[in-house]
Amino acid sequence: MRQANTRPVMHWARFGHHLSKPQSFTKPGRGWRVFHFGLGLVLMLALPVMAEELSIERIFGDPALSGPTPRGVKISPDGRRVGFLRGRSDDQFQLDLWVYDLDKGESHLLVDSRKLAPEKHLSDVEKARRERARTAALHGIVDYQWAPDGRKLLFPLGDALYLCDPDVRSENTVRKIVEGAGLLDPKISPLGRYVSFVRDQNLFVIDVAEGIERQLTADGGGLLHNAEAEFVAQEEMDQSSGYWWAPDESAIAFKQFDESPVPVVRRMEVYSDRTEVIEQRYPAAGDSNVIVHLGLVQPAGGVVRWIDLGPDSDVYLARVDWLPDGKILSYQRQSRDQKRLDLVAVDVATLTQKNLLTETSKIWINLNDDLRFLKRQPAFVWASERSGYKHLYLYGLEGTLVRNLSGGEWNIDKVLAIDETAGLIYVSANENAVIDKQVYTIRLDGETSDPPVRVSIGDGWHEATFARDAAEVSMYVETYSDPLTPPQTAICRPDGRRLVWLEKNPLDENHPYWPFRETHITPEFGTLQAEDGQALAYYLYKPLGFDPAHRYPVFIIVYGGPWGQVVTRSWGDLFDQYMARQGYIVFALDNRGSARRGRKFSDPIAGKLGEVEVRDQLAGIRWLKQQPFVDPAHIGVFGWSYGGYMTIMLLAKASDQIAAGVAVAPVTDWRLYDTHYTEHYLGSPQANPAGYDSSAVFGSLAGLTAPLLLVHGMADDNVLFSNSTRLMAALQNQGTQFRLMTYPGGKHGLSTPEMKRHVHHLIADFFDEMLRPNQDTQ
Numbered sequence: 001m002r003q004a005n006t007r008p009v010m011h012w013a014r015f016g017h018h019l020s021k022p023q024s025f026t027k028p029g030r031g032w033r034v035f036h037f038g039l040g041l042v043l044m045l046a047l048p049v050m051a052e053e054l055s056i057e058r059i060f061g062d063p064a065l066s067g068p069t070p071r072g073v074k075i076s077p078d079g080r081r082v083g084f085l086r087g088r089s090d091d092q093f094q095l096d097l098w099v100y101d102l103d104k105g106e107s108h109l110l111v112d113s114r115k116l117a118p119e120k121h122l123s124d125v126e127k128a129r130r131e132r133a134r135t136a137a138l139h140g141i142v143d144y145q146w147a148p149d150g151r152k153l154l155f156p157l158g159d160a161l162y163l164c165d166p167d168v169r170s171e172n173t174v175r176k177i178v179e180g181a182g183l184l185d186p187k188i189s190p191l192g193r194y195v196s197f198v199r200d201q202n203l204f205v206i207d208v209a210e211g212i213e214r215q216l217t218a219d220g221g222g223l224l225h226n227a228e229a230e231f232v233a234q235e236e237m238d239q240s241s242g243y244w245w246a247p248d249e250s251a252i253a254f255k256q257f258d259e260s261p262v263p264v265v266r267r268m269e270v271y272s273d274r275t276e277v278i279e280q281r282y283p284a285a286g287d288s289n290v291i292v293h294l295g296l297v298q299p300a301g302g303v304v305r306w307i308d309l310g311p312d313s314d315v316y317l318a319r320v321d322w323l324p325d326g327k328i329l330s331y332q333r334q335s336r337d338q339k340r341l342d343l344v345a346v347d348v349a350t351l352t353q354k355n356l357l358t359e360t361s362k363i364w365i366n367l368n369d370d371l372r373f374l375k376r377q378p379a380f381v382w383a384s385e386r387s388g389y390k391h392l393y394l395y396g397l398e399g400t401l402v403r404n405l406s407g408g409e410w411n412i413d414k415v416l417a418i419d420e421t422a423g424l425i426y427v428s429a430n431e432n433a434v435i436d437k438q439v440y441t442i443r444l445d446g447e448t449s450d451p452p453v454r455v456s457i458g459d460g461w462h463e464a465t466f467a468r469d470a471a472e473v474s475m476y477v478e479t480y481s482d483p484l485t486p487p488q489t490a491i492c493r494p495d496g497r498r499l500v501w502l503e504k505n506p507l508d509e510n511h512p513y514w515p516f517r518e519t520h521i522t523p524e525f526g527t528l529q530a531e532d533g534q535a536l537a538y539y540l541y542k543p544l545g546f547d548p549a550h551r552y553p554v555f556i557i558v559y560g561g562p563w564g565q566v567v568t569r570s571w572g573d574l575f576d577q578y579m580a581r582q583g584y585i586v587f588a589l590d591n592r593g594s595a596r597r598g599r600k601f602s603d604p605i606a607g608k609l610g611e612v613e614v615r616d617q618l619a620g621i622r623w624l625k626q627q628p629f630v631d632p633a634h635i636g637v638f639g640w641s642y643g644g645y646m647t648i649m650l651l652a653k654a655s656d657q658i659a660a661g662v663a664v665a666p667v668t669d670w671r672l673y674d675t676h677y678t679e680h681y682l683g684s685p686q687a688n689p690a691g692y693d694s695s696a697v698f699g700s701l702a703g704l705t706a707p708l709l710l711v712h713g714m715a716d717d718n719v720l721f722s723n724s725t726r727l728m729a730a731l732q733n734q735g736t737q738f739r740l741m742t743y744p745g746g747k748h749g750l751s752t753p754e755m756k757r758h759v760h761h762l763i764a765d766f767f768d769e770m771l772r773p774n775q776d777t778q
Contacts, residue, residue, distance in 0.1 A: 078150035113140035407448030461570035561642030591616030713746025
């Protein structure tokens, strides 16, 4: 076990000749103190500069080493305030609600979650929702919503929903409006007259003025769910809600799903003090999905009217959006094989339908949230990858293409906002560099040949938030970082110039990372060439005190799966810093199949996983072995989830090139994973049995001879624990030794701080043993 080294490093003094009153400065990256005495004498001493050694305990301790980064930033509809969530200094995972007032030029704590309500046990449904949203580690106020007039905020805490007034700074600012276990997905209606939520699988509203609660659906319960998104919609389709208010509050559209066709998976969740047998309706690849319906109900109650989704019930209800006048509802229907996507408009009064457009692909259709219906002209903006890259198109409401709005060999990530007055679409994209995310504008009356105009300032990673549904853009909020800059959040003008800091987060002597700043290691970025000539981006950290004449072991981080991007010009993962400081070359490469590079880059994995991705990662390993500073005999690989799968496949196919690997929560057989994700890439097991066989780890497992550490949470409901138990049995049956660590109660992300610390110590110690066998790591 590694221990923090608190002893200052001492060096021999170096003498010259010069005497005078000494002046000193610290030489960056070392403990040298240089004294100038005048008359030519220089005394250079490495006096103890008490810099701390970065430890795993500190990486996962409080306060967060990246500094006080706001979460959940949302601009009020009136543009006067910016709301955000901030972790506490003594617990970075407990979030309080803060507000920045642009008129006053200051931010203040609006709601102290710890004072308002004690932590209560979350319902199983809420736990599952947070696991799907990757917020399982967070507590306190984890979400909120502005009222349409910007004068109230709605948030859940414990077993209650609260409204608060941002103009009042006292405990009286908060009003509890409903209490009870299992309140899900609360929303303020578009005109602010109602608060809606889901309870016991049914939809409810509260009249805010009168305080009257009304139940809108009554048949939910058991296997029938109203106003919720099903498991695969939450996990794979980026659909966190199952109901949608009309802009004029005349109706609510909601999803109803029936789980009865979905097979029951009985699995055990093993905790430290008990074992629970869970019966989960889990749609594994090739199995039946839920049956979905789309209903309309008025907030005053009454009969539910049902929208006909077509003769084929085996479809995905992927998106639901209202047109601005509230008279037309649109929905996106994706075929089971995900090669067809229909955009359908429904007249709410008559329920007559019209197909506005259909996207098709021989490979797959990727979903997005970029559909925007315009308010000042009868048209909508649509995103498509039909050109090979994701770009924007303008359509008339009758479904006729008006013009292409963007084009070129670069990818749009997301539509951020549309300023119809200025005729501009704000997008996030990577036109300048694949490893960056920038904010650009595209003209609504533009053409494909018009280049996007970059708005954000500075190379690196810009995450931007705009006011929701605003007709004009007066400002936006962005969080920026690069490898030398921890996340900084600013309110910006529409042209990208900073208006004011929301959280400057300067890396000064008051910053949590300050004790480690002088030994901070900056990654190098570059590209290698795949076998088809495409560029594979990588980053590489060299160890602290790097000596080009020395050969170092290599720690490779791999994800490799679709939608993932590891190589970004952003504030990096501090575990990378830790391993580099321990004497490792740290390396990561984005193989083909990864995100944000167009369809030519993503599509080679179609029909067979673990083949192209492995070849690209091995190309990276071959390049590493050619570097004079790499120890070619001591290269290790670590991955989590899809990265865990990649680790096992790399060891199974190339144990002669890799010294050891750690696989956390790996998929081992894609037949065990869910329908939407798996069939997207492999098709169904019935149609592509050979692809499923070759994509599973078991066909190549005889080649796994390098040391393997297998890690899995024993309550994982995403990549089920049975993936690892099958692997254990297969390795045991073929006589292959391996190491195993399981975490009682651990979900997919092993999200508690205690589990995080333990698993990262485990990983570091394993690689120290396997890759640095002759070195003292105490």
